[in-house]
Amino acid sequence: MHIAILILAAGSSSRMGVAKQLLPVGDKTLLGISIENAINSKISDIYCVLGANAEVIQANLNHYNIQFIINSEYKTGLSSSIKKGIRHLQSRHYDAILMILADQPFVDAFILNKMINRHKNQPNKIVASSYGENLGIPVVIPKLYYSEFLKIKxxxxxxxxxxxxKSEIIRFKNENLLDIDTEDDYETYLKSIN
Structure with missing residues (x-):
């Protein structure tokens, strides 16, 4: 089974006020943590969608052996990055794409591997993270659904x-889905790892 990881990191971090992708976490960055989590999973093909501050972010992270995709339409919302990533990967014949966010540092390799294993057991179902009653990213999208995701806005x-x-989805319950959107989120995260 041929699967790619797609890290969505194109946002302008408007609530944070600075490029949160480059926020320091020890000797790493917030996006660097997500990239390393992906690298440490069982998937070897890793792509990252950048938009706002793309050149600066890429220059800071080009020591990682991953491929960057630039989304010039990032201001239109997260959906534009999802679509840019899927279009880029469609021609590479992946059976599925595991999408993750740049600001969820607790989504580690163990969680990513568990999601991949769930997908392998039912390869025609979407494996989506469960937030109470709602579903979201990280998500494993089988190629059967690429065209549907290209319609989102x-x-x-x-x-x-x-x-x-919901009938097409396997719910993946996960307690580690903290999104870092504000300065308080960032401070809370730093305290939790020290």
């Missing part, structure tokens, strides 16, 4: 699609 397009298609 705005910042909540993926969540809307997932929540409308």
């Amino acid at each position: 705005g910042d909540n397009g993926a969540k809307s699609f997932l929540n409308k298609n």
Whole structure:
């Protein structure tokens, strides 16, 4: 089974006020943690979608052996990065794409591998993270659904699609889905790892 990891990291971090992808976490960065989590999983093909501050971020992270995809339409919302990534990967004949966010540092290799294993058991189902009643990213999308994901719009397009298609989904319950959106989130995260 041929699977790629797609890290979505194109946002402008408007709530944070700085490029959160480059926020320091020890001797690493927030996005660097997500990249290393992906590298440490059982998947070897890793792609990262950049948008805002793309050149600066890429220059800081080009020591990682991953491929960068530039989304010039990042201001139109997260859906544009999802679509840019899927279009880029479609021609590479992946059976599925595991999408993760740049600001979820607790989504480690163990969790990614568990999601991949769930997908392998039912390769025609979407494996989506469960947030209470809602579903979201990280998510494993089989190629059967690529065309559906290319129709989503705005910042909540993926969540809307997932929540409308629950019969096609395996729920992946995960307590480690902290998103770092604000300075308080960042401070809380730093305290939790020290």
